[in-house]
Amino acid sequence: MQTQEFEQRYIAARKKLIESEFAFLNPEQRQAVMTIDGPLLLLAGAGSGKTTVLINRIANLIRYGVASESDTVPDGATEADLAVLEAGASDEARRLAALDPVQPWRILAITFTNKAADELKTRLERTVGPAAADIWAQTFHSACVRILRRDADRLGFTKSFTIYDTTDSQNVVKHILKDFNLDEKLYPYRYILSVISKAKDEMLSPDAFMEQAKKSYDVRRTKIAEVYAEYARRLRDADAMDFDDLILNTVQLLQEYEDVRAYYQRKFRFVLVDEYQDTNHLQYLLARTLAGGYENICVVGDDDQSIYRFRGATIRNILEFEKDYPSARVIKLEQNYRSTGHILSAANAVIRNNLTRKGKTLWTAKDKGDRIQLHVAPNENDEAQYVADRILEAFSQGTPWSENAVLYRMNAQSNQLEYAFKRRGIPYRVYGGTKFFDRAEVKDVLAYLCVIANPSDELRLRRIINVPVRGIGQTSVEKCAELAARDGKTLYAVLQSAEQYPELQRAAGKLKDFAAMIDALRDMSAGAPLDAVYDALMERSGYIRALQVKETPENESRIENVKELKSNILSYIKDTGDSSLNGFLDEVALYTDLDSLDRDADCVVMMTIHSAKGLEFPTVFLVGAEEGIFPGLKAIGEQEEMEEERRLCYVAITRAMRRLFVTCAQQRMLFGRTSTNRVSRFVEEIPDGDLDRGYVPRGYNYSDAPRGFTQSVQRPQRQNPIRPVITPATAKAEPPQFQKGEMVEHRSFGRGMIVSMTPMGGDFLVEIAFDKVGTKRLMLKAAARLMKKL
DNA sequence: CGCACCACAATTTTT
């Protein structure tokens, strides 16, 4: 018999034990980890350790189940048990503390990026061990694919439907515009896609959208409705879904099919959503529906970091979470572990100017650190030089290149910086450039694989039907398409039975051969592992052979890329243990960022502020802080847009751990036009105490400053003493594996000779004369792993 | 059919 006193002591001891397990967290973090039941909104400021909380919350669920909040005492509990619990941490005590532990497969943790999902998985693995493998830690899109692969046939797709990426969607729309004879000026495909995307977000079917458009008597909108309908039809015919469809169709599947909904709602006892401020309406619905069984939904977000409004993200989701879930509990994480005082104070001051926000103020236990350094350069060229100089200066004092990040509003701003870095031999890497999977040759091979998996995929079929050239011209393809339309077959089906069509007599043989090749590869893919299918594809299609015919450097790099794809396949098989074609294609379709930020390479990092979200760097350069650039022209005079820009600025500032430089140019040439800009209002919003304005030329708003002055001469001395400079000679320099005069083979630049080698910091600056791409200056440490001696 | 040249447009973009 358990007395009331016994129960209370038992519950208290149990809670104390769990608390001690998470003693390394701060009180708010710990509270978040130990809050179990019902909806929970976690307002997590930048750098407040939200991923840590997410991980440990899951760990708590798996280890202790609902124990940290429950007032239930297990039936058979004895005095002896209590004694063990009260004695504190031991394996036995931990076992006793657990109450209804949550099975890992009943936890769904949704993120936005693959990077975030991967990080979550890796850290979960480290914290909870092998159990991590069963947790659904996925992106919105990959979770939807997983759900749809089971039941897509109920929606009229096959289970091996294809995923269209943005480029595919664009191509479909472009084709439709052409077929409909619509003027591209009046109907830009980008705009149309954004309208379609918005319609999907509101769950408006093409019919419903059309009805709405007709009611508005808007001719243009009515036309767009027709395009939308045709777009939907074509994707359906191709057995394809675009990114929005993945979410939309999942929501529809769950809404329309009681049994499917019940299955997932019973399955997911706990749902966690990361970056909740970036969810759009559909994603909100999805999360809400999936969590509909137990309503144990925990969302983590920061309204101040919502920067994807233009993509449909609505800050409403986070601002009104408490309305959506009246029983919701709210916990704010306001202690920042990333940035020093001045930086944080500046971030707070800037964001405070926004009206639409929940309101929270970050604080730090760190000291004030350096003030934010402002630099007003006469033009964008000097601005870039200033940045390069500061980085070089830091490097000579022992700071690795990779501790520096340069953030800008637009990709177009990176050029001048690249130029300045190249001239000084500063190794850098630009993120957000052309991605591996966007290369034409890679897309070709992937198109082959897509067609093998899904012959209805006409878009991709058309792409490769004559690549490499096999004598199937435009005319033949169009004729086939007409026949397909006439007989209500797919284009591919016409190819397969080409000999039956007298219209095709001349091309029939080639068409049939092509279809036979794809068919054979499909048969093979049913049994053989993917890498073998790839080899067979290369052999039978002659893709690489065709590239080898002409020995140009471009073709060589194309061959490299195609082969690189095979190593991607191999590592996919190795990582997942899955060697199916469909699995790999899903991965590729949803993975935009495979060559993601690798920490090994010691390079200065350059990217847009958008791509920097979620990252941190010891030193950050925020460049182009000018009215018209940041905030952008389009935001000036628009309240909501301006607030989004300000949030973007908040994100930028809070990326910096120890040092933040803000730069702007009085005159800037952008898109071939020179303009004179004032310093960004966001800079003016930073309190004087946190900002070192450096040297400000008289009348800095205008273009009358003397040209060609250099900042270092005219700027007053910094207040903080500059650390002694380590001369390159005294820095620890490893003996180089390479020597002057040697011939080397570089992975991207090819064959070359080392012309010079200059010690610099703990590294060497090498100059290599390449046969094909001319002389390049590289930092040896970074380059060495890409080179071998010849 | 492939390549060269010219016009045109250019926030941001997790999937």
Place this chain on the structure above:
DNA sequence: TTGTGGTGCG
């Protein structure tokens, strides 16, 4: 200014 996409010619 730079990159891309479309057109026209060899």
